[in-house]
Amino acid sequence: MNLKELSELLGLSQTTVSRALNGYPEVSEATRKKVMLAAKDHNYTPNTRARSLATGRSHAVGHVIPLSLEHEVVNPVFTDFLAGASEIYSRENYDMLISVVPVDQEAETYRKIASKGSVDGVIVHGPAINDPRIELLRRINMPFVVHGRSGGDDEDSYSWVDMNNTRAFERATRFLLDLGHRRIGLINGLEHMDFAAKRRAGYKRALAAYGIEEDPALCRAEEMTESYGYAATNALLDGPEPPTALLTSSIIPAFGARRALDERALVLGKDVSLIIHDDDLSYLRNGGKEPIYTATRSSVRQAGRMCAELLMQKIADPSTPVRHELLDADLIIGETTGPAPQS
């Protein structure tokens, strides 16, 4: 069923029917009702392709999700982020178009997407420090919102939704310091990524406040997998002066850390303390009412919702001023932290 057929069926012009359906005022309420009813009855939905061509907008947003080259890892937080964003899109009747591409082809992909005209805007995932994609998107004049920030001084010049990574890790580190820990290992994500760099900065700042110099031997930075958590924990514990506490950048390496500790019969929260960052993933909940891991928690799903929200606004009215949403992480106390063991 298309517009022409529907309008013939109703004895009206295509114009009137279209206007009735799209809520334009130049049509009487009586006819609008008739049209709406007929549309429902013959379940007519405007053809997206034709509508897009006519309006110049595709009613879709793009997500380019980077595939890390070395290990072919695609970040698992995306499922929850997309679930959050999707809530907003489906409310606004927008489509979500995603491409998973190796990081070295990202710029190319954005360019292509733009010239094909298949989306009205994009979400930038996993910004690196001084990420070139931002400059690119601005140049081709494509509305975008960044999940995270890109460091640099131009953070005011584009819209983003970020978590206060520095503050979260500063608080977590401080919490451990207050418990008497002095050697604290950091099992971080890749530090050319802005979020990881900021977390490290927070860690460093807390140490500095206690007059402690950051020890590079206690800091690791890799793709956040379970096996990385396992290997890094082992490596740190095998060092000359093993840490009494650990910070991991996600719950996933924490599983690896737990495995390593178990093998050594070290008890979490007693022999070694552990604080994780918890993205509140639906399939990896950190406990129920009571958290298991002591954690800095910030919902990535919520971030997804907010990014989508901001982008929708930007698309609806491109003159919308840029907006920044800085989410604060909660510090929640679980069973994996305790006073530093006396040695």
Place this chain on the structure above:
Amino acid sequence: MNLKELSELLGLSQTTVSRALNGYPEVSEATRKKVMLAAKDHNYTPNTRARSLATGRSHAVGHVIPLSLEHEVVNPVFTDFLAGASEIYSRENYDMLISVVPVDQEAETYRKIASKGSVDGVIVHGPAINDPRIELLRRINMPFVVHGRSGGDDEDSYSWVDMNNTRAFERATRFLLDLGHRRIGLINGLEHMDFAAKRRAGYKRALAAYGIEEDPALCRAEEMTESYGYAATNALLDGPEPPTALLTSSIIPAFGARRALDERALVLGKDVSLIIHDDDLSYLRNGGKEPIYTATRSSVRQAGRMCAELLMQKIADPSTPVRHELLDADLIIGETTGPAPQS
């Protein structure tokens, strides 16, 4: 830059330029070269919307990924599945359109997608037993491939890519039986899903071969989260006749099982054996060269590739006969299984 401008610039008609770019034979090699070059120079890409409208095909495929209602969990294997499928799509220059929708709105979503005409085909995720979506898609004549099967007798009538769930779990259970285990717990996924039902069937069949009746008290079936693995393991171990071995349907509940066992100071592979099903997720690798968990392994990413492959064929030529790909899982031996403890 659009077709009209490009053709005027070249002094040719739009027809000729279009044909040159799309590789039609009615154009001389000389002009084709010229056209190609000019297109590159002014980086012209045909507008997707216009092309779709003209050809009637959208060059996009849809993935409707179900959001479990009760717990709002979106299955984490999707990221890897999508990564696999995406490889194929980008090779064929197809777009991937995804919607995350609560299970009760799935049928509605498919219908909408079809009438909007925004995709040329869909992948069906997470089929339940006798899933109504299959009938629906057939009725509205939308090409589709199912990841998994839907039970029932009509499995021959549509294309699917599945893992041999029954066989995998039969082998795993047999392996435990051969090691002397007689009480084996099954920590399964939701059993109205076909994959989970088939896994249970395999488990049952192996037990039957040893003359053992399945004990419902040893079988759990829920959303496969870490906390579920933890709770289920605790419940089983607290039962009157605790199991000496466990099977989990994914690596994620296995993390929970490990946590529960650690708390009881039970050693994996000695006090309690554990076999998992391993989807070979990039961010949750089951060890490196040496596997950690004994597991039945089948790559969900590979399944993604194959589904996409099949769907592309079906779209290119709708008369393509249905195809079935049944992947066999490897049984890989890790450190979490050993002989049943004497009691």
Place this chain on the structure above:
DNA sequence: TTTTTTATCTAAAACGTTTACGCTGTTAAA
């Protein structure tokens, strides 16, 4: 030489919407 075929290109229709503009009749203002 005339006819047929072939190679190369073009004009215009089609895809299904939205929307700028125009028309008619009715009501309100002058």
Place this chain on the structure above:
DNA sequence: TTTAACAGCGTAAACGTTTTAGATAAAAAA
């Protein structure tokens, strides 16, 4: 009574492609 405003609807153009049906000229066949 005349003019203006307005509500309600229709006509036709536009969006940027692909594709059908021809057109022209050159080459081959008769």
